[in-house]
Amino acid sequence: MLDLIIHIFMLTRNIAIAIILLSVTFGCHFKGGSNSEHAYIGGEIINPKNKSVVLFNTKGEIVDSITLDKNNRFLYKVDNLKSGLHSITHGGEYQMLLLEPNDSMMIRLNTYDFDESLVFTGKGAKKNNYLIKTYLSNEEEAKKLVKYSKMEPEDFFDFVENRRENQLKEFHEFLLDNDETEFFKSIVEANINYNTYADKEIYPFAYFGSNKMIHIKDLPENFFNHRKNIDYNANYLSHFFAYNRFLFSNIDNLAICKYYEANPYHSKFNRHAMEYNKTKLDLIDSIITDTTIKNNLLKYKAREYISNNHTEDEADELLHYYLAKTTNKKDKTYMKELVSSLKLLRQGNMLPNIELVGYNDTHHNIDSIIKKPSIIYFWASNSKAQYRNSHHVVEKLKSKYPNMDFISINVNDNDDKFWKKIIDNYNFSTENEFKFKNSKAARKKLAVNYLNKSIIVDEKGIILHPNTNIFSPEFESTLDNLLQKKHLVAKQDAF
Numbered sequence: 207m208l209d210l211i212i213h214i215f216m217l218t219r220n221i222a223i224a225i226i227l228l229s230v231t232f233g234c235h236f237k238g239g240s241n242s243e244h245a246y247i248g249g250e251i252i253n254p255k256n257k258s259v260v261l262f263n264t265k266g267e268i269v270d271s272i273t274l275d276k277n278n279r280f281l282y283k284v285d286n287l288k289s290g291l292h293s294i295t296h297g298g299e300y301q302m303l304l305l306e307p308n309d310s311m312m313i314r315l316n317t318y319d320f321d322e323s324l325v326f327t328g329k330g331a332k333k334n335n336y337l338i339k340t341y342l343s344n345e346e347e348a349k350k351l352v353k354y355s356k357m358e359p360e361d362f363f364d365f366v367e368n369r370r371e372n373q374l375k376e377f378h379e380f381l382l383d384n385d386e387t388e389f390f391k392s393i394v395e396a397n398i399n400y401n402t403y404a405d406k407e408i409y410p411f412a413y414f415g416s417n418k419m420i421h422i423k424d425l426p427e428n429f430f431n432h433r434k435n436i437d438y439n440a441n442y443l444s445h446f447f448a449y450n451r452f453l454f455s456n457i458d459n460l461a462i463c464k465y466y467e468a469n470p471y472h473s474k475f476n477r478h479a480m481e482y483n484k485t486k487l488d489l490i491d492s493i494i495t496d497t498t499i500k501n502n503l504l505k506y507k508a509r510e511y512i513s514n515n516h517t518e519d520e521a522d523e524l525l526h527y528y529l530a531k532t533t534n535k536k537d538k539t540y541m542k543e544l545v546s547s548l549k550l551l552r553q554g555n556m557l558p559n560i561e562l563v564g565y566n567d568t569h570h571n572i573d574s575i576i577k578k579p580s581i582i583y584f585w586a587s588n589s590k591a592q593y594r595n596s597h598h599v600v601e602k603l604k605s606k607y608p609n610m611d612f613i614s615i616n617v618n619d620n621d622d623k624f625w626k627k628i629i630d631n632y633n634f635s636t637e638n639e640f641k642f643k644n645s646k647a648a649r650k651k652l653a654v655n656y657l658n659k660s661i662i663v664d665e666k667g668i669i670l671h672p673n674t675n676i677f678s679p680e681f682e683s684t685l686d687n688l689l690q691k692k693h694l695v696a697k698q699d700a701f
Contacts, residue, residue, distance in 0.1 A: 245305050245330070247294075248281035249313030255297025255620045264290030265498065266445050289389050290442050297620050298588040302445075303334050304393060317624070333390045336380060340394060343373065344401045344448060351405060355412030359425050362409055370402040396440070400448040403432045407455035419462055419475035430459075439496040453503060461485040480520060483511040484527055491531045501534040505541065512545060513655060515673055518552070521545050547653045551672040557582075557663050558651045561643035562615065565626060565636040569643065572613075576667045579689065580611040583660040583676055587618045587628055592657050597634050599676050606682070616641040617649055617657070662688060 251259065251274060259280055261269040269292075272280045284292075289306040297317060301324065305311070309330030326334050347369070354362060377394055406429065410422045433456070443449040464485045465475065476482065486507045494500040508528035512521045525545050529538055550558055562570045572582075583600065585593035600612045614634075616625045618641065625641050628634075642648040652661070653673070662671040662685065670688045674681060 243285075243287055243307050245284045245287050245307060245309040245311070246281065247284065247303075247305070247309075247311050247313070248279070249315070250277070250279045251296060252278065252314070252316040254278050255299075255317050255624050258296070260295045262293045262295070264288055264292060264442065264445070266293075289387075291393070291445060293445070297624065298586060298618050300588070304330070304337055304390060306330065306387060306389065332384060333386055336377075337390075337394055337397065340373070340377075340397045341447075344397070347401075347405075351408065352412065354405075355409055359409075359413070359429060362413075363406070363426060363429055366402050366405050370398060373398045393442075393446075396443055396446065397448045399432075399435075400443075400446075400452045403436070404448060404452040404455055406430065406432060407452060407459055410459065411455075420466060420471050422459065422462060423466075438494045439499060441496050441498060444496070444498045444502065450502075453499070454506070457486050457489055457503065457507065460489050464489075478511070478514060478516070480523065483507070483524060487527060487531055497533060501532050501537055504528060504532045505534070505537045508541060509544065509655060512541070512548065513653065513673060515671075518549055521548060543650060544653060544655070547651060548672070550651075551653060551661075551669060553669055553672065555669050557661065557667045557669055560648040560651055562640040563622070563643050565629065565639045567622070570640070573667050575613065575638070575640075576611070576663060577665060578609060578611045579662070579664050579670075580613050581660055581662055581676070581685075582613045582615060584615050584617050584654055584657055586657055587616065587620060587624055589657055593628065594632065596658075596676065597632070603676070603682075607685075612638060614639050617645055617654060619645040 247261070249259075254274055257274050259272045259274065261272060261282065261284070263269050269284065270282065272282045274280050284305065287305060287307055290304070291302055292305045293300060293302045294313070295301075299315075299317065301313075303311070303326075310328050311326060311330040311334070312328045313324065313326060315324040354365065357365060374395065377398065381391065410419065410425065414421050436452075436456070438453070440449065461482055462475065465479070465482045468481060487504060490500055490503045490507065494503065505528075508524060511524050516524075522545065525541060528541060532538060557572065557576070560572050562572055562575070564570060581600075581603070583596055585596055587593070597614070600614070603610075604612060616639075618625060622641070629636060629639055648654075653659075658675045658677055660674055660676050661669065662674060663669055671684065674684055678684075
């Protein structure tokens with residue numbers, strides 16, 4: 207299941223960072239009383255994309271939008287601080303950080319090279335540097351999961367367990383020279399452990415594939431022993447990538463057992479079966495009591511099904527099943543609007559008209575630029591790997607389908623110069639490079655919930671496929687079948 211691995215991996219946030227300890231003077235001196243329940247966070251943004259930094263608390267709620275001064279610096283006191291994983295965003299970039307009382311942490315970054323330039327200094331920097339080190343390690347290992355998944359089950363189990371034990375050993379050696387809080391220790395250990403647990407849960411899909419998922423029952427008896435140690439209601443980890451990565455795959459696997467209770471063992475596993483997806487919602491509802499974790503999982507699992515080209519009746523059926531379980535009013539509104547948008551994006555409908563801005567600052571309605579059968583694909587300025595890879599894949603597709611157009615749309619709402627800077631830096635062709643004039647409205651209208659989504663239309667703007675993935679191994683065969691069926695354009699043989 208290469209698609210599944212790519213999908214999960216692409217869910218990873220943009221927090222891979224090269225860390226160097228610097229001494230940076232910002233003209234402010236941080237002080238914190240020993241009994242205080244506050245922390246300071248400040249820093250400098252080089253080449254800012256806008257004039258503010260947004261701080262989020264441990265619940266993912268906005269604490270404040272902090273305005274940059276004339277030197278593009280900021281300083282903020284967080285009162286009534288609750289120890290935990292906070293995050294900041296700037297111009298579409300996202301960074302998670304651990305804040306505890308008395309921390310006084312400085313951040314310095316250059317938006318033109320976010321990953322490689324971001325630096326933490328000050329009190330609280332060392333623990334964040336170490337936490338990011340584990341993020342980096344996990345991200346590198348995730349890239350190799352496709353290769354690792356070819357191992358036999360026993361070998362894979364030993365490999366990931368040895369890796370986990372080595373990471374824990376290294377961390378405990380770090381603690382010998384650094385006096386850190388128990389909360390910090392629990393965060394790092396959770397990051398190491400849940401990342402390994404997630405790899406084990408993903409492995410069956412990668413190793414067996416959809417056709418042979420029944421063999422999940424034949425895995426070694428101790429393969430899923432980690433499930434005895436799971437806290438499904440760890441609220442302090444509710445926005446933690448490794449934890450959610452585990453939960454997503456674990457729920458899928460638990461639902462497979464239920465799937466084969468109702469289907470013959472020799473039958474092909476159908477990931478899009480209605481009952482299988484309802485079972486996932488049932489499991490989430492029964493296993494998890496924490497409302498934040500439960501509502502998030504319910505939303506993403508329901509959206510996963512609804513977004514995958516099901517009939518209107520099927521989408522409505524799962525929507526109502528989901529609405530009966532979630533307690534989040536905003537999520538309910540969001541999902542209802544998503545289903546309404548998807549109904550307008552059915553095959554055979556005209557593509558909804560949206561306004562675009564071209565590289566040369568020209569304004570267009572999208573229907574005015576569609577002259578040939580076209581593939582519309584999307585990218586974001588803060589997802590470097592995705593926009594490089596998508597443009598690379600499209601260049602290959604252009605040589606195979608010379609009679610098609612490929613329309614690239616940036617989804618960000620930052621100043622145009624940042625979008626253009628990427629296009630210039632990577633020498634992307636400026637032809638058919640656009641951005642949304644109103645990103646929020648356009649993303650909702652086109653149901654762009656995943657950057658890897660692409661839309662295929664004919665020369666009149668009629669939708670041939672509302673939600674496909676140019677990275678999928680099946681993409682070209684899907685495209686060929688659509689074009690042949692419509693008698694549009696033929697694929698050109700590769701040289």
